[in-house]
Amino acid sequence: MNILVVLPRWVGDLVMTTPMLRALRGHVGTAARITGVVKPHFAEILDGTGWLDDIVPYDRRGRSPAVRFPGVVQALRARRFDTALVVPNSLSTAALAWAAGARRRVGFADHWRRLLLTDVLLPPRRAGRIDIQSPTLSAMAIAERIGVPAGSLKPELATSPADEQLASAVLGRLFPHAPTGPLAVFNDNGAFGPSKSWGAEKFAALARLLLDNHPEARVVVHCGPGDRDEARKIVAGAAHPSVASLADEPALPFGLAKALIRRAAVVISTDSGPRHFAAAFNVPTVAILGPMDVRLGWSDHPNLEEARLDLACSPCGKRVCPLGHHDCMRLLTVDAVGGMMLSLLDRHAGRSMGAADAGHRIA
Structure with missing residues (x-):
């Protein structure tokens, strides 16, 4: 199995996604390949955790063509992903997973993203209004959609x-x-x-x-x-x-x-x-x-x-x-x-x- 995970663009949100990454790796084991898409200098945050096999840097406003949308799409399409987990709720990240050619694309329905996703999660609601939840919970919900059992919600990092x-x-x-x-x-x-x-x-x-x-x-x-x-x-x-x-x-x-x-x-x-x-x-x-x-x-x-x-x-x-x-x-x-x-x-x-x-x- 070849899995793409599109990760958040804020430092704190990325750290809050680590429980999901840990649970995902624990579920699929070493037979599956997991690639993360993250801002170029954010890869260092995840160094030493061992949950990702590869990281593709992405910054739609980056100086290098290799890290902007067209260059990243080209790099991702060559990898032929089976599944993409789209953690951020932006339209551009859903478009990235769609353009990358991932056959299954999982994420929340915010920001007119429904047509770009195959598996749509609805935001939680309270008293008729969309309820706010942290990336810790939303990322885990996305992984659960593909059968990953919900694990510990404790964030985790490592140092070298x-x-x-x-x-x-x-x-x-x-x-x-x-x-x-x-x-x-x-x-x-x-x-x-x-x-x-x-x-x-x-x-x-x-x-x-x-x-x-x-x-x-x-x-x-x-x-x-x-x-x-x-x-x-x-x-x-x-x-x-x-x-x-x-x-x-x-x-x-x-x-x-x-x-x-x-x-x-x-x-x-x-x-x-x-x-x-x-x-x-x-x-x-x-x-x-x-x-x-x-x-x-x-x-x-x-x-x-x-x-x-x-x-x-x-x-x-x-x-x-x-x-x-x-x-x-x-x-x-x-x-x-x-x-x-x-x-x-x-x-x-x-x-x-x-x-x-x-x-x-x-x-």
């Missing part, structure tokens, strides 16, 4: 020895004279838009609160390539030698982020990829949700606290606050988030910098 070596080297540079203590990873970035940001000033105050209560702790501010200045602002605002960031690292591979988060005693993150990395490694996490619906980011993460306010305008799910006040983040206090953070640290006091989670595996 090279990832771990890089993380050790980075920590050594950031804290050359520091004793090994609990590691906290802070993250305020989000490619989605500014509505997800809690703000550098609050993260800086949170770092000071953490160090007041745990002087032995170390804080690493995670950032993506476009968030380096924000990370520097957090470090400057904290003004403490035990607070450092990745902003001056020449490269920011996903492997580094995975390895750092795997070692953390706690992760404090807005609703973006790092919170899902933390879920995959079972790291205690405070997710600062602001405008985002909790159902969209749901995964099986027992060590999660969700920081959000119950406002009339929230969750709006908008990239920019449509009312201009950003109250869902502005009114969410450092004390509230800090209380959750300190509670998690108290409940999981055994985790320290470099501690491996019992369920972790290194590829």
Whole structure:
């Protein structure tokens, strides 16, 4: 059997799809070939999991013709897929599976996709309206349609020895004279838009609160390539030698982020990829949700606290606050988030910098 899986284009959504990939591989075994379609630089996120035999990079806005729609279709058609599982709900991804020539194409019916799919799943409804569900649940439902038994919904990732070596080297540079203590990873970035940001000033105050209560702790501010200045602002605002960031690292591979988060005693993150990395490694996490619906980011993460306010305008799910006040983040206090953070640290006091989670595996 030759199976194509079209995967999500957001980091967190991709991580939330890992329970389905694990269940799919467990069901079809090694006799079947599974090919994933994913954004070019996202392949690294899945490194070491072993669920995919091959990955085809796809970015419809990419610079290289090989990763845009016509080039990817040409590459996929040559592979003669029996079945395509289309996880994203976009029209373009359903069109990709159809153009690739997969005989069976399974996905949800959103966005006028019915004619492009052979097996159509209807979105769940509540009180006559389409209900929101996370990629964890929707991806598993797609796989169940082809006979895959629903398995554990726990997300899973792996790190490589090279990832771990890089993380050790980075920590050594950031804290050359520091004793090994609990590691906290802070993250305020989000490619989605500014509505997800809690703000550098609050993260800086949170770092000071953490160090007041745990002087032995170390804080690493995670950032993506476009968030380096924000990370520097957090470090400057904290003004403490035990607070450092990745902003001056020449490269920011996903492997580094995975390895750092795997070692953390706690992760404090807005609703973006790092919170899902933390879920995959079972790291205690405070997710600062602001405008985002909790159902969209749901995964099986027992060590999660969700920081959000119950406002009339929230969750709006908008990239920019449509009312201009950003109250869902502005009114969410450092004390509230800090209380959750300190509670998690108290409940999981055994985790320290470099501690491996019992369920972790290194590829």
